Amino acid sequence: MVKMQKFNTFKEFNKVIGRGEDKLKKFHAARGNIDNFRRVIHAIFDKSVYQKCVDELKIVHEELSAFEKDLKIFYTENARFFTGIMNQYIKSYMKYIHAAVNVSEKRLILQQLILDIKVNKIMKEYQSEIPAMIENINKSYDQCRLYVVSFNQVAEKIKSILPNQITRSRNMAASGKQNYKERKHIIMRKEMDEYEKYEADCEKIRKDNDKLLEKFEAWLQKLKLKNKTIRAHFQNVDLYINDFLLYDDAVEAKDGALDIGMFLGYWFIKKTTWASPAQIRKNAASLKKFYTFLFEKKMIDKQELDDLKAIIKEEMPEWIATMKRYDDQSITDMGEVWGL
Numbered sequence: 001m002v003k004m005q006k007f008n009t010f011k012e013f014n015k016v017i018g019r020g021e022d023k024l025k026k027f028h029a030a031r032g033n034i035d036n037f038r039r040v041i042h043a044i045f046d047k048s049v050y051q052k053c054v055d056e057l058k059i060v061h062e063e064l065s066a067f068e069k070d071l072k073i074f075y076t077e078n079a080r081f082f083t084g085i086m087n088q089y090i091k092s093y094m095k096y097i098h099a100a101v102n103v104s105e106k107r108l109i110l111q112q113l114i115l116d117i118k119v120n121k122i123m124k125e126y127q128s129e130i131p132a133m134i135e136n137i138n139k140s141y142d143q144c145r146l147y148v149v150s151f152n153q154v155a156e157k158i159k160s161i162l163p164n165q166i167t168r169s170r171n172m173a174a175s176g177k178q179n180y181k182e183r184k185h186i187i188m189r190k191e192m193d194e195y196e197k198y199e200a201d202c203e204k205i206r207k208d209n210d211k212l213l214e215k216f217e218a219w220l221q222k223l224k225l226k227n228k229t230i231r232a233h234f235q236n237v238d239l240y241i242n243d244f245l246l247y248d249d250a251v252e253a254k255d256g257a258l259d260i261g262m263f264l265g266y267w268f269i270k271k272t273t274w275a276s277p278a279q280i281r282k283n284a285a286s287l288k289k290f291y292t293f294l295f296e297k298k299m300i301d302k303q304e305l306d307d308l309k310a311i312i313k314e315e316m317p318e319w320i321a322t323m324k325r326y327d328d329q330s331i332t333d334m335g336e337v338w339g340l
């Protein structure tokens with residue numbers, strides 16, 4: 001079931017790209033309308049025409065900006081799924097969207113400036129700034145195009161890695177819509193091929209974890225802790241190694257010490273119903289004991305244990321602050337909750 005969640009995440013990413021393409025089409029259409037006015041100079045003499053340009057670009061810019069924020073949240077919530085070339089894939093797409101937002105913002109500023117000239121009759125003061133602003137916008141647009149090229153190159157790289165899994169690629173024309181379907185096909189086939197291996201790896205790790213937890217419980221008993229405390233440590237560690245570390249990858253307990261930041265700073269807060277500042281501290285204490293136990297068993301080295309302790313000490317204030325923002329019903333922007 002966990003692996004299927006990963007598979008569904010990639011399907012959702014393709015839907016995100018589809019929504020993004022719709023926003024970008026509107027952006028390019030609005031930009032084309034402006035260019036038809038010979039770089040908005042014509043609009044100086046027709047306030048209604050120019051006001052329409054301002055209104056259109058404002059809507060497009062706001063929609064693109066909102067989409068970029070949603071994309072960042074999507075990536076933050078699913079970052080662990082995107083590794084290797086898939087990380088390059090989503091990162092190149094995020095750069096493209098950011099560049100498009102940048103261009104739309106600059107274009108909107110220019111249009112608002114021209115409107116100010118028209119209304120306030122201060123054209124001489126601003127006139128010299130317009131050519132430089134247009135040149136800057138064109139440079140930004142060129143950068144945006146480079147990110148498009150980069151995005152498509154990564155897609156082609158994915159295709160070259162999995163040539164035998166693309167059954168329809170040779171028959172596809174090189175249109176944007178068809179390229180999108182091709183990328184979707186590649187991702188889905190790759191994920192399905194990996195599904196069985198992932199499940200087998202997780203099953204083996206869970207069996208090893210059962211034995212490890214038994215030894216950890218015995219180790220805690222030797223410390224003469226109360227049964228209630230031992231049970232709490234056991235349950236906290238069980239959640240970490242059997243749920244979080246296996247949530248989207250088959251990660252062994254000994255290899256997961258430094259993932260604690262993602263766990264207590266995001267996953268635990270979002271995925272559990274009992275998360276609280278007190279529970280964050282208790283889980284940190286449990287994991288510190290568990291990895292001390294692994295160190296004594298020579299399953300991790302001292303540097304890893306020291307790094308774990310340093311992460312807890314340095315990041316605990318931010319984890320607690322994030323938890324409080326998450327519980328604050330007056331905060332409706334999830335980007336603000338996660339510090340985006």
